[in-house]
Amino acid sequence: MITGPLCKAARALVGVSRYKLAANSGVDTRAIELFERSISVPDEAAVAALQSALEVLGAMFIPEEGSHGVGVRLKFNRSITKRIGTLENEGGPPAKDDVP
Template identity: 40%
Template sequence: MSNSLITPAQCRAARALIEWSRERLAGASQVALRTIVDFERGARSPRVVTMLALRAALEKQNVVFLANGEAVNGGPGVRLHVRQPQEGLRPEDLNAANDD
């Protein structure tokens, strides 16, 4: 669902997954708190640029947005992308060339 809009339910669910308050999302996205409150309540449809800013801030926290039908028998949703820990170099690969 890359570069598309999000639903109010997805915004609420994404915040819950990463344990963010509306205030924290407002700060991270540079979107007014009142806009977020109204959007999540379904009282307002923000401009596209505003919704993309909300989405980008949440995606930076590893939230993945799912389109309608992207999951089996599911509607639009969210999930967390779990990043694999970086393992670094194996001991046998260490040498003077990678001493920086």
């Protein structure tokens, strides 16, 4: 379950307005604003809908692990993954790299 500030951070990362998030999640824009400002928390179904919509838009939520807090980052999309693969194979076959 995400928090309001995490929702706001994810929305900023994927570059969408509250209006677009509302349209994608089915949650009212005012409810999103109050949630992001930590004024109120919508019901669990609404929070799950927000998280799901943000994940579809490209956010990836990172769970808390020990002393490391929760977080959010961008997912790599298929296009970026393909470009990275192309760059990795650009140098030709691997060879001995010892320099005299």
